[in-house]
Amino acid sequence: MSGNNPRPSGPxxxxxxxxxxxxxxxxxxxxxxxxxxxxxxxIRTRTGIGRRHLAGPGQATSDLAVEAGRRALESAGTGSVDTVIVTTTTPDRPCPATAPVVAARLGLAGAAAFDVGAVCTGFVYGLATAAGLIASGAARRVLLIGADTYSTIVDPLDRTNAIIFGDGAGALVLRAGGPDEPGAVGHFDLGSDGAHEDLITVAAGGSRQRSAGVTPTHAERHFAMRGREVYRHAVTRMAASARTVLDRAGWKTDDVDHFVPHQANLRILHSVADDLGLPRERCVTNLDTVGNTGAASIPLALAHAAAGHRLRPGDRLLLTAFGGGLTWGSCLLTWPGITTAPSPERITP
Structure with a gap:
């Protein structure tokens, strides 16, 4: 298939x-x-979720990221990368970034390391960043980790949000290679609309609240989401972004073997698939067992699908996500023949 737009030059x-x-x-x-x-x-009727994993006392986002990162490096057969990117909404601290801590704990001290914050779109933004670094020659091998501990920002007594979110981490290792190789990341589409920043938010903790000198309320310290409006934007933005990236690559809907969306809730996933004209059985989902894990959701869904032998070398994947900001993004990927770690469900201690 010939694309409408060429890939960027470089590896x-x-x-x-x-x-x-x-x-x-x-x-x-x-x-x-x-x-x-x-x-x-x-809960199942409205979200498709049956259970979720939550971090234990004293367990931070970096702890989850390190475990996923270590296993991804083992999957790649390498102990060395030159860049570490962590995409997260729940960093260990407001300062410093979480990625340098993760890199040091993985024995990667000296590697470039930074965080990407785009809420639930974070992994797609991080993937675009990693691809750009490799295409420019600034990096040859990148460890990209999506990790979130939403249990640290969601009020456990919030009936609306406590049922949705879980904690977890997923990671990819990317290397410089040829654009026609299996595993090559293809075209991207990224977007945002900050006019709707108030639809998904944690109001307290940042410079806006602190500079006002006002003590935040209990609700302002926790995650808040205006569900109905988010649902409408999520379906519209994800479907439009997916169409854009398919058009850029010259792919038709029938060319997509697997649709891997951010695991928001089952209604959103099915609505986006229906809007695109994709059979629901092509939609990769692990919502039932892990819930919405934020920036970790796409790599975790990939890890579950790979461990279940659902993904085969040469399969064409469409990834799309939507999150606070508002942010959204999509990309295309041809699946490689790689040795993956066991399913995340079977490697928890």
Whole structure:
């Protein structure tokens, strides 16, 4: 298939390693029902989620990122990269970034390391950043990690959001290679609309709240989302972005073997697939067992699908995401023949 727009000049970013990690604590819908006015059927009907993993006491985002990163490096058969990117909404601290800590703990001290913050679109933004670094020659091998501990910012008594989010991390290793190799990352589409910043937010903790000198309320310290408006924007933006990137590559919908969206909730995933005219069975999802894991959701979904032998070398993948900001993005990927770590569900301690 010939694309409408050529890929950027220079080497392509090629996926050569993949892994995910989930903290060991599993929280079922029934357990949530003990403290929230809900039940398993209500949660499954509205979200498609049956359980999620939550970080334990004292467990930070970097801890999850290190575990996923270590396994991705093992999958790639390397202990060396020159750049580490961590995409997250829940960094260990406001300052410094989490990536340098992760790099040091992985024995990668000296590598360039930085965070990317685009909320649930973070992994696609991070993937575009990694591909750009490799295409420019600034990096030859990149460890890209999506990691979030939403349990640290979601109010556990918030019936709306506590049922949706889980904690986890997923990672890819990318190397410089040829644009026609299996594993080569293809075209991208990225976008944002900051006029709707208030739809997904944690109001307190940043310079806006601190400079005002006002003590934040309990609600302002926690994650908030205006669900109905987010649903409408998510479906519209993800579908439009997916169409744009398909058009840029000259792909038709029928060319897509697997659709891998950000795992927001099952209704959104199915609505986007329907809007694109993609059969729902092509949609890769692990929502039932992990929930919405933010920036970790796409690499975790890939890790689960690869461990289940659903992805085969040469399969054509469409990735798309939507998150706070508002932000959105899509990219194309041809799946490589790589040795993946076991399913994240089976490698928790």
């Amino acid at each position: 392509a970013a090629v996926v050569c390693g993949l892994a995910g990690w989930l903290p060991p604590r599993v929280v079922t819908n029934d357990e949530l029902s003990e403290r929230l006015d809900t039940d398993d059927q209500w």
